[in-house]
Amino acid sequence: MAEGLGHALIVGGTGMLAAAADRLAQDGWRVSHIARHATTFAAGREGQAGFDADYHDEAAFRAALAAALEWGGPPGLGIAWFRTLKLPTPRLMAEAMGAPGASARLFQVVGSRTAHPNHPDRLPRAAAVAEGLPNCLLRQVVLGFRLEPAGARANTNAEISAGVLEAIAADRPLTIVGQVDPWPLDRA
Numbered sequence: 001m002a003e004g005l006g007h008a009l010i011v012g013g014t015g016m017l018a019a020a021a022d023r024l025a026q027d028g029w030r031v032s033h034i035a036r037h038a039t040t041f042a043a044g045r046e047g048q049a050g051f052d053a054d055y056h057d058e059a060a061f062r063a064a065l066a067a068a069l070e071w072g073g074p075p076g077l078g079i080a081w082f083r084t085l086k087l088p089t090p091r092l093m094a095e096a097m098g099a100p101g102a103s104a105r106l107f108q109v110v111g112s113r114t115a116h117p118n119h120p121d122r123l124p125r126a127a128a129v130a131e132g133l134p135n136c137l138l139r140q141v142v143l144g145f146r147l148e149p150a151g152a153r154a155n156t157n158a159e160i161s162a163g164v165l166e167a168i169a170a171d172r173p174l175t176i177v178g179q180v181d182p183w184p185l186d187r188a
């Protein structure tokens with residue numbers, strides 16, 4: 001295992017992003033998780049630690065965030081999978097990224113509707129979570145669709161984890177995992 005890549009903080013990494021978290025840990029990141037069942041998930045996973053919190057509970061999230069930073073140090077990498085951004089906690093995570101004088105990349109994972117071609121305002125609105133935070137370099141990853149002869153389908157967990165890892169490696173501002181444009185006719 002390579003050593004010393006730093007701290008990667010993941011919110012929502014215990015489900016569809018589990019394989020991505022495991023890969024980052026194998027690559028040498030200290031990976032911390034905040035999720036409701038983060039402790040259970042991280043138990044026995046080398047290089048990973050879990051801090052339980054519901055992201056609807058601001059106080060619990062603040063406590064988990066503080067414990068994660070205590071464990072791993074200032075995060076140089078973040079992956080944020082919040083089902084909704086209409087909460088204070090996504091901003092708290094963005095504020096926790098990096099350290100004075102050291103910026104960090106935050107990969108914000110959003111659902112396909114955030115990138116609906118008829119609603120070009122949605123991605124910039126989602127990116128506002130990191131507005132005014134010079135240490136937090138926001139990258140967005142959209143979970144799109146896979147078009148198949150039988151119709152559109154959601155990405156599998158394996159495709160999502162691989163897509164997020166590819167987005168981190170490429171370090172582009174916006175990555176679409178699958179596609180959203182043209183929008184599938186059977187996903188009104």
Ligand SMILES: NC(=O)c1ccc[n+]([C@@H]2O[C@H](COP(=O)([O-])OP(=O)(O)OC[C@H]3O[C@@H](n4cnc5c(N)ncnc54)[C@H](OP(=O)(O)O)[C@@H]3O)[C@@H](O)[C@H]2O)c1
Nearest residue numbers: 012013014015016035036037054055111112143154155157
């Ligand atoms: N195309 C799209 O737009 C789109 C969007 C979303 C999902 N999907 C599909 O849906 C599948 C599953 O999606 P999913 O959201 O259920 O993903 P998931 O990653 O399987 O589960 C959600 C993740 O967020 C955490 N989480 C959920 N609620 C939380 C809360 N209140 N507080 C803290 N952490 C919380 C969960 O951990 P804990 O349970 O431990 O809290 C888990 O790590 C994906 O594989 C994908 O195919 C598609």
